[in-house]
Amino acid sequence: MVVNCQRVWKEISNYIEGDVDAGLRVAMDAHFGTCTRCKSVLEGTRNVVQLYSDERMIEVPTGFGRRLERRLAQGARVRRSTWSTWSAWLVPVAALALITGGLRWANSLTVPHPLQSEHAQPGRNIPPDMVVVVSAGAKDFHVPGCDVIHNKDKIRTLTAKEAIREGYVPCVRCMRKYLQIASISPDSSEPVAELSANVEAEDRARTR
Amino acid sequence: MAALNVVLSNPEPGTTREQELIAQVQRGQAELFYELVRPYERRVYAAALAILRNEADAEDAAQEAMLKALANIRQFRAEARFSTWLIQITVNEALMRRRRERTRMTEAIDDHRDDEGEYAPRDFADWREIPSEALERKEVRQKLAEALASLDRKYREVFVLRDMEQLNIQETAEALGISVASVKTRLLRARLMLRDLLAGGWEQGWFSRLPFEKGTKPW
Numbered sequence: 543m544v545v546n547c548q549r550v551w552k553e554i555s556n557y558i559e560g561d562v563d564a565g566l567r568v569a570m571d572a573h574f575g576t577c578t579r580c581k582s583v584l585e586g587t588r589n590v591v592q593l594y595s596d597e598r599m600i601e602v603p604t605g606f607g608r609r610l611e612r613r614l615a616q617g618a619r620v621r622r623s624t625w626s627t628w629s630a631w632l633v634p635v636a637a638l639a640l641i642t643g644g645l646r647w648a649n650s651l652t653v654p655h656p657l658q659s660e661h662a663q664p665g666r667n668i669p670p671d672m673v674v675v676v677s678a679g680a681k682d683f684h685v686p687g688c689d690v691i692h693n694k695d696k697i698r699t700l701t702a703k704e705a706i707r708e709g710y711v712p713c714v715r716c717m718r719k720y721l722q723i724a725s726i727s728p729d730s731s732e733p734v735a736e737l738s739a740n741v742e743a744e745d746r747a748r749t750r
Numbered sequence: 751m752a753a754l755n756v757v758l759s760n761p762e763p764g765t766t767r768e769q770e771l772i773a774q775v776q777r778g779q780a781e782l783f784y785e786l787v788r789p790y791e792r793r794v795y796a797a798a799l800a801i802l803r804n805e806a807d808a809e810d811a812a813q814e815a816m817l818k819a820l821a822n823i824r825q826f827r828a829e830a831r832f833s834t835w836l837i838q839i840t841v842n843e844a845l846m847r848r849r850r851e852r853t854r855m856t857e858a859i860d861d862h863r864d865d866e867g868e869y870a871p872r873d874f875a876d877w878r879e880i881p882s883e884a885l886e887r888k889e890v891r892q893k894l895a896e897a898l899a900s901l902d903r904k905y906r907e908v909f910v911l912r913d914m915e916q917l918n919i920q921e922t923a924e925a926l927g928i929s930v931a932s933v934k935t936r937l938l939r940a941r942l943m944l945r946d947l948l949a950g951g952w953e954q955g956w957f958s959r960l961p962f963e964k965g966t967k968p969w
Contacts, residue, residue, distance in 0.1 A: 551871060555938035559919070579874045586875075586945040593894060594913050594944075598885045600796040601895075603805055607791055610813055611784045617817040618780035 543569040550580045554587055668712060668720050670703035676710050688716035768832060775823050783820045790833050793915050794840045800910035801844035803899070808844070815843040837915050841925040869939045875949040897947040901940055908933055909940035 543565050545553075550573050556562050557570055574581045593599065674683040677693040683705035684691050690713065691697060700708075712720055771786040787794070794815065799808035819826075819839050826835055884890045898906060911922040912933070923933045 548868065548870070551942065552868065552938070555941050556934065558941075561919075561934075579871075582874050582876050582949075583871045583942070583945065586949045587941050590941050590944045590948065591913050593885065594898070594909070595916065596885050597792065599891060599894060599914060600792040601891065602792050602795045603809060606795060606809060607788065609809070610787075610791055610816060613813045614784050614787075614816060614820065615781070617820060618783070 545569045545573050547573075547577060547580055550574075550577075551583065554580075554584060557584070558588060558591060666720055668702045668706075668717070670701060672702040673699060674702050674705050675699050676705055676708070681711060682713040683710040683717075684713045685716040688713055690715050769828070772823070772826065772828075772832065775820070776826075780820060783816075783823070786832075787816055787819070787836060790836050793833065794836055796910060797837050797840045797915055798844045800907050800914075801841065801848060801903075803903075807847065811844045811847055812840060815840040818843065834917055834921055837911070837917060838921070838925045841911070845926075869942050871942055871946055873946045873949045894948070897944055900947065901943060905936050905940035905943065908936040909944070912937055913941070 545566070550570055553562055553566065553570065557567070562570065574584055673686065675686050675688075675691065675697045676683045677691060677698065678696040680692040683700075683702065686699065714721060768786065771782055775783050775786060791812070795808060795812045798811040798815070799805065802808045802811060816836070819836055822839075826832065885894075898909070901909065907926060908922060911917045911925060912919065917925060919930055919933050919937075922937075923930045926933075
């Protein structure tokens with residue numbers, strides 16, 4: 543391969559990066575051996591890269607570091623105080639949520655949440671924000687990729703909390719670990735309803 | 751490519767002390783964060799300046815970006831270089847500010863102008879020596895900074911991120927939201943233009959001679 547000056551100029555930056563194939567590299571090396579102009583462009587370009595990569599090329603305004611340090615310290619303080627304000631009003635809100643949640647739970651004993659399946663196995667400690675899938679016409683919610691999902695072409699992704707609210711029940715296959723926890727837990731009378739009641743109380747607390 | 755990156759990159763990634771500091775800050779010791787970012791504060795500032803071109807805006811954007819980095823420190827994953835992560839946050843912050851404040855049509859036109867055109871070197875002055883000791887002199891640094899500032903924004907940004915901040919081509923593309931091919935084209939042009947701007951001056955000896963006449967270009 544023989545390259546001309548135009549081709550060399552076009553590739554010179556890639557050449558410096560080591561980003562040309564072996565054939566082109568050999569051809570360019572041969573060209574630099576004979577063309578003083580291109581050789582000079584190559585060396586100048588390398589000098590540019592080297593000079594500007596030097597740390598000394600970056601100058602910051604006087605006092606930059608001190609001001610950054612101060613602002614970061616202020617930021618950390620603001621974050622802390624924001625948190626303490628938060629936690630201060632979080633206590634009554636949480637108490638209210640618990641009371642409302644308790645009331646809903648009491649209600650749920652008499653007016654059960656309409657579940658999609660009459661044979662629903664209760665789940666416990668399912669993380670409310672866990673991503674699950676449901677499919678139209680089916681009753682269970684699943685971990686994405688579970689191999690017993692019905693109507694796979696009609697699946698919809700949502701959170702466990704939403705699935706429970708819509709009346710879906712945990713799949714006995716992929717949600718097994720939550721079901722097992724439920725079955726060994728002594729007070730697992732209505733855990734699905736309990737979770738859904740808490741979910742609703744939480745939602746209300748958030749919208750207030 | 752890999753071999754060259756080793757030569758061009760700073761040897762800072764993931765020292766033990768840095769990893770310790772990251773872990774401590776992630777556990778909530780926010781007061782150690784400044785110690786963690788101090789080695790990179792200059793590069794963070796330079797990235798913001800390349801995009802915003804105004805010292806006060808760049809400083810404010812750099813500070814804001816570091817606060818965001820602190821707030822999101824738990825999202826940092828050890829596979830990445832910490833410096834690259836900081837610079838990417840800074841570039842995002844600076845680009846966001848520029849988008850917010852941009853009202854000038856010229857910038858918008860500049861964005862879409864074709865950058866695929868060929869660029870032919872104009873100055874073939876011999877520039878063999880590497881005059882890195884020349885950087886000790888403020889005047890020389892000033893000349894280099896002026897040459898850089900004279901580049902169009904899109905060339906300047908790519909050049910600063912790749913050649914000054916030492917991001918690789920891929921990281922530069924991601925940070926600016928442009929293609930790898932665009933980064934390469936712009937980088938080529940930026941390097942050749944800077945060489946043209948500086949080579950003549952080198953031949954005439956302004957790297958080694960003092961003093962310059964203020965406000966005149968020696969090339």
